[in-house]
Amino acid sequence: MLREVSRILAQLKGERFMGGLIAKAVWRQGGEMKEPEGLTVLRDRKDTVIACGRIGDTSLTLTMLLGRFDPKDLEKEIAAARAEAAKETPETGGRPWHTFTPGEVAEFVRAVNDVNTIHQGEQPVVPGLLILEQLLRTPEYEGAVNLTLKFIRPAFSGEALTITAGEKGKFTIRGEAALVEGSVK
Numbered sequence: 001m002l003r004e005v006s007r008i009l010a011q012l013k014g015e016r017f018m019g020g021l022i023a024k025a026v027w028r029q030g031g032e033m034k035e036p037e038g039l040t041v042l043r044d045r046k047d048t049v050i051a052c053g054r055i056g057d058t059s060l061t062l063t064m065l066l067g068r069f070d071p072k073d074l075e076k077e078i079a080a081a082r083a084e085a086a087k088e089t090p091e092t093g094g095r096p097w098h099t100f101t102p103g104e105v106a107e108f109v110r111a112v113n114d115v116n117t118i119h120q121g122e123q124p125v126v127p128g129l130l131i132l133e134q135l136l137r138t139p140e141y142e143g144a145v146n147l148t149l150k151f152i153r154p155a156f157s158g159e160a161l162t163i164t165a166g167e168k169g170k171f172t173i174r175g176e177a178a179l180v181e182g183s184v185k
Contacts, residue, residue, distance in 0.1 A: 001029075001055065001058050002027070002060070002129065002132065002133045002136060003108075003111055003112055003133070004055055005053040005054070005055055005058055005059070005060045006053070006060070006112040006114070006129045007111075007112050007113055008038060008039050008053035008054075008055070009039065009051060009053040009060065009062060009129075010112050010113045010114045010115075011039050012039075012041075012049065012051060012064075013115060016066055016067065017049075017064070017066060017116065018067070018116060018117055018118075019066075019067050019116070019117070019118060020049075020064050020065060020066045020067065020116060021064065021065050021118070021125075021128075021151065021154060022062050022063070022064055022065075022127075022128035022129070022151055023063045023064065023065050023150065023151055024062070024063040024148065024149065024150050024151070025060065025061070025062050025063075025128055025129065025132055025148070025149045025151075026060070026061045026062075026146070026147075026148045027058075027059075027060055027132060027136070027144070027146070027147040027148075028058070028059045028060075028061075028145065028146050029057060029058045029059075029144070029145050029146075030057050030145050031057070031145065033054060033057060033059055035052045035054045035059055035061075036054065037054050037055060037056070038053070038054065039051065039052075039053055040052045040053075040054070042061070046066075047065065047066050047067065048063065048064065048065060048066065049062075049063075049064045049066060050062070050063050050064070051064070060129075062128075081153045081154065081156075081177030081178070082176055082177045084153060084177075094162035094163060094164035094172075094174060095162060095163060095164075096160065096161075096162055097138070097161045097162055097163040097173065098134050098161050099158065099159065099160045099161065100126045100130065100131075100134075100155065100157050100158075100159070100161075101157055101158070102121075102122065102123070102124060102157045102158070104130065104157070105119055105124045105125075105126055105127065105130065105157050106119075106120075106124075108127055108129075108130045108133070109127060112127075112129070114127060118154075123156050123157050123158055124156070124157050125154045125155070125156060126154070126155040126156065126157055126159075126178075128149065128151050128180075131149065131155060131173065131180060132147070132149055135147065135149075135173075135182070138163075140165070140184075141184055144184045144185070145185060146184070146185040147182065147183070147184045147185075148182060148183050148184075149180055149181070149182045150180065150181045150182070151180055152179040152180065152181060153177055153178055153179040154177070154178060155173075155175055155177070155178035155180070156175075156177055156178070159175035159176050159177060159178055160175060160176070161173050161174065161175045161178060162174050162175070168183075169183050169184045169185060170182070170183045171183070171184070
């Protein structure tokens with residue numbers, strides 16, 4: 001179901017969406033939905049769009065930061081993300097989770113019709129919704145009815161990601177560059 005909802009959200013295309021990054025994704029399944037079926041733009045500002053895709057009792061709401069990432073500067077972006085991560089104190093207790101390949105990224109963006117150029121090349125940015133999809137396949141998070149991800153720093157293909165469980169359904173996904181904070185209900 002996630003890919004179907006992702007296809008709805010991929011209708012947001014055009015020059016202003018190139019280089020855009022997802023800052024937050026909220027997956028809800030079951031319960032009462034206030035958004036109509038299909039694509040709904042909830043807020044549209046110069047540099048931020050909040051949009052919801054909904055099919056039946058499943059919705060995905062994204063907060064997107066527009067024009068934040070220039071794919072031509074990929075090496076510089078990777079180096080900056082790694083440098084930022086190196087400043088932090090590493091968490092302990094994280095377990096190996098997943099390493100996304102360029103092939104996985106290419107297959108996902110093709111399947112959902114995502115044309116953002118940041119997901120192309122030898123070491124593309126891993127789509128946030130691909131991270132969400134893989135998370136929903138992880139035993140601890142299968143069947144989640146409400147899952148929120150905040151993308152602090154992007155993940156790149158080839159980056160080994162770990163996951164650390166926290167208190168009250170919170171968790172963190174980290175890599176050499178990546179940082180994603182989440183919560184599940």
